[in-house]
Amino acid sequence: MAITSANQLELLQTAEAVAREKMIDPELVVEAMEESLSRAAKSRYGSEMDIRVSIDRKTGRATFTRVRTVVEDDAVENYQAEMTVEQAKQYMDDPKVGDTFVEEVPPVEMGRIAAQSAKQVILQKVREAERDRQYEEFKDRIGTIINGQVKREEYGNVIVDVGRGEAILRRNEKIGREAYRPNDRIRCYIKDVRREQRGPQIFLSRTDPQFMAELFKMEVPEIYDGIIEIKAVARDPGSRAKIAVISYDGSIDPVGACVGMRGSRVQAVVNELQGEKIDIIPWNEDQPTFLVNALQPAEVTKVVLDEEAERIEVVVPEEQLSLAIGRRGQNVRLASQLTGLDIDIMTEAQDSERRQKEFEERTGLFMENLDLDEFFAQLLVSEGFTNLEEVAYVDLDELLVIDGVDEDTASELQARARDVIEAQAKAALEKARELGAEDSLIEFEGLTPQMVEALAEDDVKSLEDFATCADWELAGGWTTVNGERVKDEGVLEKFDVSLEEAQNMVMTARIMLGWVDPEELGPETGEDAADDEEIEA
Secondary structure, eight states: OBOOHHHHHHHHHHHHHHHHHHTSOHHHHHHHHHHHHHHHHHHHHOTTSOEEEEEOTTTOOEEEEEEEEEOOGGGOOOTTTEEOHHHHTTTSSSOOTTOEEEEEOOOOBOOHHHHHHHHHHHHHHHHHHHHHHHHHHHHTTTTSEEEEEEEEEETTEEEEEOSSSEEEEOGGGSOTTOOOOTTOEEEEEEEEEEOOTTSOEEEEESSSHHHHHHHHHHHOHHHHTTSEEEEEEEEETTTEEEEEEEESSTTSOHHHHHHOGGGHHHHHHHHHTTTOEEEEEEOOSSHHHHHHHHTTTSOOSEEEEETTTTEEEEEEOGGGHHHHHOGGGHHHHHHHHHHTOEEEEEEHHHHHHHHHHHHHHHHHHHHHHHTOOHHHHHHHHHTTOOSHHHHHHSOHHHHHTSTTOOHHHHHHHHHHHHHHHHHHHHHHHHHHHHTTOOHHHHTSTTOOHHHHHHHHHTTOOSHHHHHTOOHHHHHOEEEEETTEEEEEOOTTGGGTOOHHHHHHHHHHHHHHTTSSOGGGSOTTHHHHHHHHHHHHO
């Protein structure tokens, strides 16, 4: 094939036709043609030559030029594409390093192999341009809903035609036992768009919680307008879901707006989700109150929140237990996902039994260590005393409020408690030394003898050992394993050492050892580090 006037205009017509079919810029197709012709010319004139082709955008005429660059005398590597300043003087006036000499060369006759090679170059460039266009179009649509048409099914995965490309709905992203046939209309959530070697991949989902949130946004104008906000969503796809909403307009009920007149709005979402039951819950900043709402329709008697462990205990009447837990634990699982808390549910009888056990343990502690009768020990526990330290170091007036306790009795109680604490500390110190605890650790401020003993039993016997500990190793923490939170026991957790206290002690030890320069620490470094450790834990 020769590039002659007979087919010059045909180049532009072909470029426009391909660009229109692939919905890409015609300029990209023309550039691909220029590159393909350039390669064909190099195979004719020699691959070492810098042959460039320019196609006139109006006439379609292809101009072939040879380009040579002026370089230093000792820098010539390719004599076909480079020349020295002296050589350049034959063709140019006053040449300088970096100048280029361009001369037109005759157009090439393209044989069958060259034509096939040119075709492959054009197809490759067009394919790349098409992929770039598809990626740019869909990457900004992540997190939105798209309508498509089912093309085929491969190994349980559904290939969906989304207009200017194909997307994939994986088997695990379908609701329940959904089945689709070719040409079925389908509505999905764009979960991710990635650049991959075989082209951009668009991943769809119908099980993602945000799919339901986007459906509500389409059905409820108040959500779209920002008057109502969806704060959290939890789903058991195809079965049940919970969605927490809040209204920023006091005159609009967020739950009622989402339900709609005679349930029309929520029913539209339910129909799209294959009959998935949806609980719409008012969101509340107070976590216990929000949890009570999230456990609907079960009634809650009492809530106890442990913010540090991100756990919450819920007490329900006996007859409400199965309702609160739900079928196969569904209700409490969704409530846990919605609130971000681990939830322990117990009946009133179980709660009473647990509190009774704690009461008996504390009563026994005071009877054994303070040489008290059962009645007197029970009085202390009833007044809120939980350990010997509280009795020993509390203001005397707080003991005097107990019936039958005068000043002499209160003083005697505190003296006994202090004697026991000192004896326990002495025994712990002796045991710690036997285990090999060094004076640097024993004398470290903030550690009691019992703490030093616990550390020595865990093979932390020196200040250096202590300084290498992470705060969660001392105070305990939580680790997520396979989607479930697992408790990490801390060496000093039984002494009620918080993560922040543990981090401060470890940082102090590192400063004392010269591992950390205190001047390099900002005023908030300790606090930030504690937060980081907690997140890591």
